[in-house]
Amino acid sequence: MPDIRLDGYLLRGRATPTARQLREVGVHADSLREVTAVEFLRAMDREAEEQYDVLVLALVGGGVQAMLHGLRHVWGERAERPVVVTGYVGVVYEKLADGLLLRHGADIVLANSRQDADRFRDVYEGVGADASSVTEVALPFLGGKPYTGEHEPYTVVFAAQPSVPETRKDRTYLLNRLIEHARKHPEREVLLKLRSRPGEHTTHIEELPYQKLAQGKDLPANFSLVYGHMGEVLDRTDLLVTVSSTAALEALHRRVPTVVLSDLGIREALGNHHFVGSGCLASWDQLDAGHRPVPDEQWVARQGVAAGGTPSEGGSYERAFDAARERITELLARPGGLPPLNPYYTTETAPGYLPGILARHHLGPDGAPLPGAPASDKAPGPVRQIVRRAARGAYRHGVQRVAPVIRRMGEL
Structure with missing residues (x-):
C-alpha cells in the first residue's frame, strides 16, 4: 500500500470541531489547521505545493457549494486537479433536494445505501443534472463487535440529538420518560448518550442540551449521562433508543435491539418517518412493558447496514467502499485529466439563491473572493486567539441561553 499523506483544513465557523471531537474521529492528520474559505481556496491554488490526489469536502450543503464554485474559479480549466468527493454522513431525512443540489458539481457524491x-x-x-457522480457506499463509521446477548447489568441507551426534537416541552418529555424508565427498572443501567459537551457544537446547533434540562432533577442511581464515541457505548448496549439518530443504524448494523420512538408522532420534522417499515418504531409505554423490537431484514438491507451480515460474519460491509475506490482510480487515470467542476447551480439556473450562499463565505457570484474577504495566512496571535474563543463563547451562550428566552417572550 503506497504511503498516504492526509492534510486537514478546518473551516472556521460556529461548528469548528474541538480537539476532543477530532480525537474521537480516530483518523489522525499529518497536518491540521483552521482556515477561512478564502485561505483554503488560496492553499488549493498553490501549484508549487504538492498536488493532492483526492479532496474531500466534509461540510454542510451550502459550504460544499461555495467551495465548489471557489475551486472552479481558482482551478479554471486546469486538468491536473484532485478528485473532489463529498456526500452525507448519516440519515438523509430532510432537505433531500436542497442538500443534494448544493452538493452537485463534485466528481463523486457518496450515497450511504x-x-x-x-x-x-x-x-x-x-432536474436535468448529471447523476454520474452518485456512488453507492455505506455509512463510514459502522463496525464493532456484533451483539451476542444481554450484558450485566442490562443497559438501555438513549441517543440524544442536538436539534430533534426542537422544543423544550418535547425534550423535557423525553428526558422525563427516560428517567421514569430507570425508576421502573432499577435492575437496568440507563444511559443518556450526549453528542457534545457543554460549549461544543456539531453541525446542528443545540439550543436546549439535555445536560442543562437534567440539572436540578432527582436522578435515580442507575441513570447517568455519558459522552464519548458512540461505538464504545454500543459495546455495552442491550437496547438503543432514539428519535431518529444515525446511532440507530449503527446499532442495527451490530444487531443491537433498536427502538425509534413514536411518542411525539411519526413526522418528517422529527426524521423518524425515515424508519417506517423498519420494525423499530415503538413508544416508551411499550418499552416500559418489556417490548423488544425485531427489525425488518429487507428494510435494513436497503439502508446499507448489516448487508449480508457484519464483517466479522463474512458480510459485505468491508467491500462496501470498493466502488468508490475504483471510481477514484478511474478518474485519476482519465486521459487528459479531469474537466472543470460543473455545479448545477449557477447564476443562470439559480440567480436568486446562489449569490447569497457564496457571499456567506465571502465569495462573489463567480466564486472569486470578495473585496475585503478575510484571507490572512498568518497564524493568529495569542490576543486574536483569546478574542476568537470569547466570540465563539458569546455566540454559543446566545444560542443556548439568550435565544430561547427571547423565543419564550415572543410566545407570551
Whole structure:
C-alpha cells in the first residue's frame, strides 16, 4: 500500500470541531489547521505545493457549494486537479433536494445505501443534472463487535440529538420518560448518550442540551449521562433508543435491539418517518412493558447496514467502499485529466439563491473572493486567539441561553 499523506483544513465557523471531537474521529492528520474559505481556496491554488490526489469536502450543503464554485474559479480549466468527493454522513431525512443540489458539481457524491443512491439519482436526473457522480457506499463509521446477548447489568441507551426534537416541552418529555424508565427498572443501567459537551457544537446547533434540562432533577442511581464515541457505548448496549439518530443504524448494523420512538408522532420534522417499515418504531409505554423490537431484514438491507451480515460474519460491509475506490482510480487515470467542476447551480439556473450562499463565505457570484474577504495566512496571535474563543463563547451562550428566552417572550 503506497504511503498516504492526509492534510486537514478546518473551516472556521460556529461548528469548528474541538480537539476532543477530532480525537474521537480516530483518523489522525499529518497536518491540521483552521482556515477561512478564502485561505483554503488560496492553499488549493498553490501549484508549487504538492498536488493532492483526492479532496474531500466534509461540510454542510451550502459550504460544499461555495467551495465548489471557489475551486472552479481558482482551478479554471486546469486538468491536473484532485478528485473532489463529498456526500452525507448519516440519515438523509430532510432537505433531500436542497442538500443534494448544493452538493452537485463534485466528481463523486457518496450515497450511504442503495436507497440513498436511488433517491440521489432521481433528484439529479429529475432536474436535468448529471447523476454520474452518485456512488453507492455505506455509512463510514459502522463496525464493532456484533451483539451476542444481554450484558450485566442490562443497559438501555438513549441517543440524544442536538436539534430533534426542537422544543423544550418535547425534550423535557423525553428526558422525563427516560428517567421514569430507570425508576421502573432499577435492575437496568440507563444511559443518556450526549453528542457534545457543554460549549461544543456539531453541525446542528443545540439550543436546549439535555445536560442543562437534567440539572436540578432527582436522578435515580442507575441513570447517568455519558459522552464519548458512540461505538464504545454500543459495546455495552442491550437496547438503543432514539428519535431518529444515525446511532440507530449503527446499532442495527451490530444487531443491537433498536427502538425509534413514536411518542411525539411519526413526522418528517422529527426524521423518524425515515424508519417506517423498519420494525423499530415503538413508544416508551411499550418499552416500559418489556417490548423488544425485531427489525425488518429487507428494510435494513436497503439502508446499507448489516448487508449480508457484519464483517466479522463474512458480510459485505468491508467491500462496501470498493466502488468508490475504483471510481477514484478511474478518474485519476482519465486521459487528459479531469474537466472543470460543473455545479448545477449557477447564476443562470439559480440567480436568486446562489449569490447569497457564496457571499456567506465571502465569495462573489463567480466564486472569486470578495473585496475585503478575510484571507490572512498568518497564524493568529495569542490576543486574536483569546478574542476568537470569547466570540465563539458569546455566540454559543446566545444560542443556548439568550435565544430561547427571547423565543419564550415572543410566545407570551
